Amino acid sequence: QVQLQESGGGLVQAGDSLRLSCAASGRSFSGKSIGWFRQAPGKEREFVAGIRRSGGYAHYSNSVKDRFTVSRDNAKNMVFLQMTSLKAEDTAVYYCATAGREIWGSETRADAYDSWGQGTQVTVSS
Numbered sequence: 001q002v003q004l005q006e007s008g009g010g011l012v013q014a015g016d017s018l019r020l021s022c023a024a025s026g027r028s029f030s031g032k033s034i035g036w037f038r039q040a041p042g043k044e045r046e047f048v049a050g051i052r053r054s055g056g057y058a059h060y061s062n063s064v065k066d067r068f069t070v071s072r073d074n075a076k077n078m079v080f081l082q083m084t085s086l087k088a089e090d091t092a093v094y095y096c097a098t099a100g101r102e103i104w105g106s107e108t109r110a111d112a113y114d115s116w117g118q119g120t121q122v123t124v125s126s
Contacts, residue, residue, distance in 0.1 A: 001026060001027065001100070001114075001115055002024050002025070002026050002027045002028075002029050002032070002098055002115045003024065003025045003026045003115070004022055004023070004024055004096050004097070004098065004115055004116065004117035005022070005023045005025070005117050005118065006020060006021065006022050006094060006095065006096050006117040006118065006119060006120040007020070007021050007023070007120055008020040008021050008120060009093075009094060009120030009121045009122045009123075010121075010122070010123070011123045011125065012086055012122075012123070012124055012125070013086075013124070013125050013126075014086060014087055014088055014124055014125065014126045015085060015086065016086050016124070017082070017083060017084045017085075017086065018083045018086065018122060019080055019081070019082045019083070020036070020080065020081040020083065020094055020096075020120060020122070021078060021079070021080055022034065022036075022078065022079040022080070022081075022096030022117060023077060023078055024077040024078070024079075024098070025077070028074075028077060029074075029077060029079075029098050030053065030074035030077070031053050032053050032098045032099065032100075032102075033050060033051065033052050033053050033098065033099070033102065033103055033104045033107055034050065034051050034070075034072065034079045034096060034097070034098050035047065035048075035049070035050040035096070035097045035098070035103075035107050035108075035112075035113055036048040036049045036050070036070060036079075036081050036094060036095070036096055036097075037094070037095045037096075037097060037110055038090075038092035038093065038094045038095070038122075039092055039093050039095070039119075040091060040092040040093075043092075045095070045110050046061065047061050047107070047108040047109075047110070048060070048061055048064055048068065048081070048094070049061070049064065049068055049070040049081060050070065050104075050107035050108070051070045051071070051072050051079065052104050053102070053104075055071070055072045055074065057104075058070050059107055059108070061108075063089075064083075064090075067083065067084050067085045067086075068081060068082065068083050068084070069081075069082040069084075070082075079096060081094070081096075083122070086122075086124045087124060087126075088124050088125070088126040089124075090122060090124050091122060091123050091124050092121075092122060093119040093120065093121050093122075094119060094120050094121075094122055095116055095117055095118075095119045096116075096117050097110070097113035097115060097116045097117070098113060098114075098115050099112060099113045099114050099115065100114060100115075
């Protein structure tokens with residue numbers, strides 16, 4: 001099973017940028033699709049972005065489209081989430097996730113994934 005670890009979160013001001021990283025260990029995830037989710041206090045975990053195993057196709061939620069960019073470096077077992085023009089409503093714990101099987105087509109559903117990182121806190125002050 002793949003172990004995932006997020007990093008790069010922090011406290012920023014509205015309008016700032018952050019880049020989150022997701023590092024995989026245990027097994028290569030070059031053949032796996034990766035999803036980014038977030039969860040704010042009192043809210044359900046929601047899909048943010050996903051990238052297909054080849055890296056050639058990405059999918060974004062409407063709330064982050066045109067502001068966030070997901071990318072991957074399969075040689076380094078890393079996935080990134082570049083976040084720009086951050087807003088207070090982007091404040092949440094951000095998680096990366098993957099699955100042992102191909103889940104593209106269900107990438108927006110949290111229950112499609114079976115490996116999750118511990119999360120990294122992103123706080124955006126307005």
